[in-house]
Amino acid sequence: MLRSRMKNVVLDLPPEWSADADALPLYVRCEDLRLEQVFINLIGNALDTIASCDRPRVIVELDMRAKTVDIIVRDNGPGIPADALPRLFEPFFTTKEMGHGLGLAISSAIARDYGGAQL
Ligand SMILES: Nc1ncnc2c1ncn2[C@@H]1O[C@H](COP(=O)(O)OP(=O)(O)O)[C@@H](O)[C@H]1O
Ligand SMILES: [Mg+2]
Known part of the structure; x- marks a missing residue:
């Protein structure tokens, strides 16, 4: 379905x-399936939010200018409401009718497990 x-x-x-x-030329120290989980969650969220856009677009950027690799997922959806920002990584926090609110909590835990961080 994601495909x-x-x-x-x-x-x-x-x-x-x-x-x-x-x-x-990108290498990160992380179990591949867990890194894939992070991509699935971030891209999945972006796709959810652009569903009603006129010209839906999700852009994935990889930046390795520093010694770390930054993974940036941008979308042209309506953006994250200011009051949701402080709660994004809280387990079970969701603004979606059918959401579980676990994607970002799991993704940030995976990043932390491998010495990474969410920006
Ligand atoms: N790309 C995005 N644009 C706008 N809001 C987002 C985006 N990604 C996450 N969010 C917000 O963060 C909440 C938590 O996301 P997540 O942990 O993946 O759970 P879920 O997708 O099940 O709601 C979402 O319900 C939404 O409010
Ligand atoms: Mg999600």
């Missing part, structure tokens, strides 16, 4: 990198 919604997702890589994922 069919992926047509609105753009991978925005620096020009010197090839679009071939295997050629990316």
Whole structure:
């Protein structure tokens, strides 16, 4: 299901990198399935929020200029309401009718487990 919604997702890589994922000079110390879980949650949230947009777009950027790799997922949805910001990573916090409120709590725990952080 995620795959069919992926047509609105753009991978925005620096020009010197090839679009071939295997050629990316990026290494992170993390179990692959858990890192995948983070991507699924962030991209899934972005796709949820652009569902009603005119020109839906999700952009995934990878920035490795520092010694760490920053993963940035942007969308052109309405944005996160200011009063939701302090509670985003709280387990079971959701503003969705059918939400579980666990995606960001799990993702930030995975990032922390491997020495990372949410920005
Ligand atoms: N890309 C986003 N745009 C706007 N709000 C977001 C976005 N990502 C997360 N949120 C907010 O954070 C809440 C918690 O997200 P999450 O932990 O993934 O749980 P869920 O997706 O089940 O609601 C969402 O309900 C939503 O209010
Ligand atoms: Mg979610």
